[in-house]
Amino acid sequence: MQLICFATLCQGTCTFFRRPANFAPDFELSISELAALDMCQKRAIFKPMTGEERLALKQKCGGSWKLVLRxxxxxxxxxxxxxxxxxxxxxxxxxxxxAGAVYSFGSNSSGQLGHGTVEEEWRPRLIKSLQGVRIIQAAAGAGRTLLISDAGRVYAFGKDSFGEAEYGVQGSNLVTTPQPVESLKDIYVVQAAIGNFFTAVLSREGRVYTFSWGNDAKLGHQTEPNDLEPRPLLGLLENVPVVQIAAGYCYLLALACQPSGMSVYSVGCGLGGKLGHGSRTDERYPRLIEQFQALNLQPMVVAAGAWHAAVVGRDGRVCTWGWGRYGCLGHGNEECESAPKVVESLSQIKAVHVATGDYTTFVVSAGGDVYSFGCGESSSLGHSTAIEGQANSRKNLLSPELVTSLKSINERVVQISLTNSIYWNAHTFALTDSGNLYAFGAGDKGQLGTELVAQQNEGGNPERHVPERVDVDLS
Known part of the structure; x- marks a missing residue:
């Protein structure tokens, strides 16, 4: 990211001198600082900030517009x-x-598709009630959905609670169309992450807020299980700007941007070593994962699966840790790792993206190739190889394997998303740089967005073994 930021800054400096500046001169700033400020003003999140808010962000990032830009x-x-x-x-x-339009499809028993009904949708359907609102981020949990607009507003629908004590529990009402979350109206939100017991949101200033899972101070505050008020995540992250959050079943990861570089903090349940601190103890407050310093790795993307986690470094290395069941860590075995460990079998590729689910992991290379490993159930790994003598069962992969079915579409994959829940058969999406969307895995509720013909396993659950394009244009 430092190299990218430097190249961007050089380009911005040249552009800066080709046209009049759109702000008053500041003779105390260097040329590079002026160029960085100019580029910050082009970012959607920065534009609506007041002068006071901008200076506060600058201070939080380390006192430099170049650090704000980074x-x-x-x-x-x-x-x-x-x-x-x-x-x-x-x-x-x-x-x-x-453009910020939103399509939804699949299970809808709680109104989580946002169409005003509780009927399933087997094809992508536009959420019409959001007309005039541009959405820039989305998060999906068990029976609920959160959407974030370019104005920092959060819209929620489905179960009317932010935390689930157990599967099947829901609030007293079902919300079937997107409604603004009033408790967040004074917080400019840029990202949301949904765990099983809690929900977290990230403000544009890089501050993390959580809902629920606080009756035992699991996340550092003493609240009721279905508390609807956002609580700031206290501790080491109070004055450190966070750029990304990721929620697992019972823990939260935060990717922070500090003057010294990027770092990862974790908080919540430590069973299986998924907090990455070399132990299996819980953490009520965010704690720095120190292993990345020992590995000389700068984290750039973080992913939290239900029970395991992964990071992509600036140099393209991939680290995984946590529960190793079914080989989801990619180390050739099913052992747990309580601290981040480099996936050596991926050493010949430069990774740019990683996605994790319920004992499954995907890695995307700079060239758009996709590798997967872990649990092969529901065909969600994208490999058509069946277990010998069991035509409807897919083998687990203890080490990364190239997803050849995605390579054959002759498009560059830029994002993978897969089901991160222990209660549903998993499905997977692959998004290409041209805006095409491909789906595979379980489709029992229409969540693939494609027709399923004669592709059922012995249990009667429809699934797609190889990727098929979803009829929706995301470009």
Missing amino acids: YLLAGEACCRREKSQAIAGPGHSIAVTT
Whole structure:
């Protein structure tokens, strides 16, 4: 990211001198600082900020406009803000176009598709009630959906609670169309992440807020299980700008941008070593994962699966840790790792993106190739190889393997999203740089967005073994 930021800054400096500046001169700033400020003003998140808010962000980032620019670029890169995206939720799916329109399909028993009904949708359907609102981020959980607009507003629908004590529990009402979350109206939100017991949101200033899962101070505050008020995540991250958050089943990861570089913090349940601190103890407050310093790795993208986690470094290396069941860590075995460990079998590729689910992991290379490993159930790994003598069962992969079915589409994949839930058969999306969306895995509720003909396993659950294009244009 430092190299990208430097190249961007050089380009911005040249552009800066080709036309009149759109702000008053500041003779105390260097040329590079002026160019960085000019480029910051072009970012969607920075534009609506007041002068006071901008100076506060500058101070939080380390007192330099170049550091503010690095923070803004890092957030855009790892979260695909302002770009198309697809979310493979638990039983339902959300697709956001570059223009900010939203399509949803799949399970809808709680109204989580946002169409005003509780009927399933087997094809992508536009959420018409959002007309005039541009959405830049989406998050999907069990029976609920969150959308974030370019104005920083959060819209929620489905179950009317932000935390689930157990599967099947829901609030007293079902919300079947997107409604603004009033408790967040004074916070400019840029990203949301949904775990099983809690929901977290990230403000444009890089501050993390959480809902629920606080009756035992699991996330550092003492609240009721279904608390609807956002609580700031206290501790080490209070004065450190966060660019990305990722929620697992019972833990949260935060990618932070500091003057010294990028770092990852974790908080929540430590079973299986998924917090990455070399132990299996819980953490009530965010704690720095120190292993990346020992590995000399600068984290650039973080992913939190249900029970395991992964990071992509600036140099393209991939690290995984946590529960190793089914080989989801990619180290050739099923052992747990309580601290980040480099996936050596991926050493010959430069990774740019990683996605994690329920014991499954995907890695995207700079060239657009896709590798997967872990649990082969529901065909969600994208490999058509069946277990010998069991035509309807897919083998687990203990090490990364190239997803040849995606390579054959002759398009460059830029994002993978897969179901991150232990309660639903998994499905997977692959988004290409041309805006085409491909789906595979379980489709029992229509969450693939494609027709399924004679592709059922012995249990009667429809699934797609190889990727098929979804009829929706995200470009």
